Structures are given as structure tokens and as C-alpha cells.
Amino acid sequence: MSINNNDITYGVMGWPVKQSLSPELHNHWLEQQGINEYYGLIEIAPQDLDDKVLQLVSAGLKGWNVTVPHKINMMLLCDEISLTAKAIGAVNTVKVIEGRLYGTNTDAYGFIQNLINIAPAWNSWNAALVIGAGGAARAAVYALREAGVSKIYIANRTFEKAQELCTDLGGDNIAALKWQDRESVISDVSLIVNTTTLGMTGCAELELDLSTAHKDTVVYDIVYKPLMTKLLCDAEGYGLKTVTGFGMLVHQAAAAFKLWFDVSPDLNDGFIEELEERFK
Numbered sequence: 395m396s397i398n399n400n401d402i403t404y405g406v407m408g409w410p411v412k413q414s415l416s417p418e419l420h421n422h423w424l425e426q427q428g429i430n431e432y433y434g435l436i437e438i439a440p441q442d443l444d445d446k447v448l449q450l451v452s453a454g455l456k457g458w459n460v461t462v463p464h465k466i467n468m469m470l471l472c473d474e475i476s477l478t479a480k481a482i483g484a485v486n487t488v489k490v491i492e493g494r495l496y497g498t499n500t501d502a503y504g505f506i507q508n509l510i511n512i513a514p515a516w517n518s519w520n521a522a523l524v525i526g527a528g529g530a531a532r533a534a535v536y537a538l539r540e541a542g543v544s545k546i547y548i549a550n551r552t553f554e555k556a557q558e559l560c561t562d563l564g565g566d567n568i569a570a571l572k573w574q575d576r577e578s579v580i581s582d583v584s585l586i587v588n589t590t591t592l593g594m595t596g597c598a599e600l601e602l603d604l605s606t607a608h609k610d611t612v613v614y615d616i617v618y619k620p621l622m623t624k625l626l627c628d629a630e631g632y633g634l635k636t637v638t639g640f641g642m643l644v645h646q647a648a649a650a651f652k653l654w655f656d657v658s659p660d661l662n663d664g665f666i667e668e669l670e671e672r673f674k
């Protein structure tokens with residue numbers, strides 16, 4: 395199969411997709427594990443998704459990651475969907491099993507694994523503030539709920555979307571906050587997560603006054619371009635523990651790799667640090 399001049403059997407589907415780091419990660423791990431496959435970029439316009447996926451599967455594509463804007467529509471193309479993907483409402487990883495498409499979501503795993511690795515003490519107070527209510531927020535809220543966080547506040551510019559997220563994933567322990575009230579719970583939470591695009595290169599900054607945060611509060615920004623967003627720099631200024639979005643990217647990819655090849659990549663061979671260094 396030849397897509398974008400490469401023979402690929404795995405890949406990442408998106409529009410645009412050029413910016414994706416996934417090929418670097420997966421091709422390194424394929425080589426590391428001695429697996430003779432190739433992971434490439436698969437650029438598909440939204441209106442072509444259905445036809446292109448069927449075409450690629452019959453040409454021998456075995457598995458793929460899904461990125462913006464296909465994560466929701468990919469659900470409709472799958473024959474089977476994991477409970478996690480159903481709960482989050484999006485598919486980010488697909489495996490072809492005997493001609494059938496199995497879709498799951500490794501973003502929640504990536505989110506929590508990164509948090510546990512970088513800030514093992516994060517759970518100590520057991521309450522969290524999540525900024526945003528888009529696809530990334532859904533994965534984060536799902537992961538925090540599964541991890542047993544007792545109270546999750548969701549603050550979003552569009553309040554109705556925060557309420558919707560509460561209804562879909564919630565119960566009494568998930569509460570929607572108006573955007574202008576996002577700072578009202580900062581002193582009550584042990585974890586603050588930005589899941590919006592604010593702070594990303596080219597976007598406006600997330601304005602959040604952290605002065606009332608407890609000294610043990612962890613601030614997590616899933617944005618990874620830049621690695622240290624203004625939010626994380628502010629948090630460092632207050633002496634708070636920070637977590638960047640880079641590890642989430644790595645861990646969601648590692649979980650997809652495990653699903654496809656039934657082996658976990660070795661994350662301790664120095665490659666991740668090398669890649670992360672390029673973001674600094």
C-alpha cells in the first residue's frame with residue numbers, strides 16, 4: 395500500500411496530520427521490538443473518511459490512530475467499540491481483527507499514566523478542576539472518575555457543554571462551573587487540568603489566578619506545544635508541581651502499540667527524553 399509515498403500498515407488518520415509525532419514514536423518502537431511494519435501519516439478529509447477507511451483496510455491497513463477531526467465519526471465506522479471509547483464518546487485507536495474494526499480510546503490511559511508518573515502524590519486531596527469540555531476534557535474526566543477522584547469541577551467557556559459532560563459522565567461528584575467562576579474552587583482542589591487549546595502556540599493564554607492554590611496542588615496542562623505553557627510557568631512561580639502534555643502523548647501511543655502488537659514498548663531507552671528535548 396502506498397500512501398504519501400510510504401508503504402504503511404499502521405498510521406495516524408487526521409486532517410491535517412503533518413504535525414503528528416506519532417510516526418516518530420511508533421516507527422522507533424517497531425524497530426526497537428524488531429517488528430517489520432511501518433507507521434505513516436494518513437491525511438483524510440472529513441467527507442472522504444468512510445470510503446477511504448474501507449479502501450485502506452482492503453489494501454491491508456491493520457491498525458491506526460485517529461486524531462482531529464475524526465475521533466467522533468470513527469465510532470460510526472467501527473464494528474465494535476470498547477466501553478472506554480463509548481464512555482468518552484470518541485475513538486482514537488482502531489485495530490483490524492479478522493476484517494472487523496475494533497475501536498477504543500487510549501487518551502484516558504495516557505492522561506492518567508502521565509500524571510501518575512510525573513506527580514505520584516497528585517491524588518492526596520481527591521478533588522480536581524478540569525478546564526474545558528471538549529474531547530480531551532471527556533478523556534480526562536473519565537480517567538479521573540475511574541481513578542476514584544471524589545469531586546471533579548468542570549469549567550468551560552460554553553457552560554452548556556460542561557453541563558452535558560456532567561450528565562454524560564457524571565453523577566453527584568461531577569459539577570459544572572460557569573467560566574467566570576473557574577477560580578472559585580482553586581483552593582479546594584489538589585489537581586488543576588487545562589484541556590482547552592488556550593496556551594497553545596498561536597492561541598490566547600489561559601488566564602487563571604493560582605495564588606489561592608494549596609502548596610501541594612498539581613497543575614497539569616495537556617498542551618505540549620509549547621511544553622511549558624504560561625499556566626505551567628505561573629504554577630512553577632507559585633512553587634506548584636507541574637505536568638506537561640508530552641507524556642500523555644507518549645503513553646496513549648504506547649497503549650495503542652500494545653493493543654496492536656501485544657507487546658509494550660520500552661520507554662526507558664532514552665528516545666522519549668531525546669524527543670522531549672526537541673520541544674524545549
Ligand code: ATR
Nearest residue numbers: 526527528529530531550551552555589590591598
Ligand atoms: P479537543 O477535542 O482537543 O478537546 P474541542 O472539542 O474543540 O477540542 O474543545 C476545545 C476546548 O477548548 C473547549 O472546551 C473550548 O471551549 P468551548 O466549549 O466554549 O468552545 C475551549 N476553548 C477554545 N478556545 C477557547 C477560548 N478562547 N476561551 C475559552 N475556552 C476556549
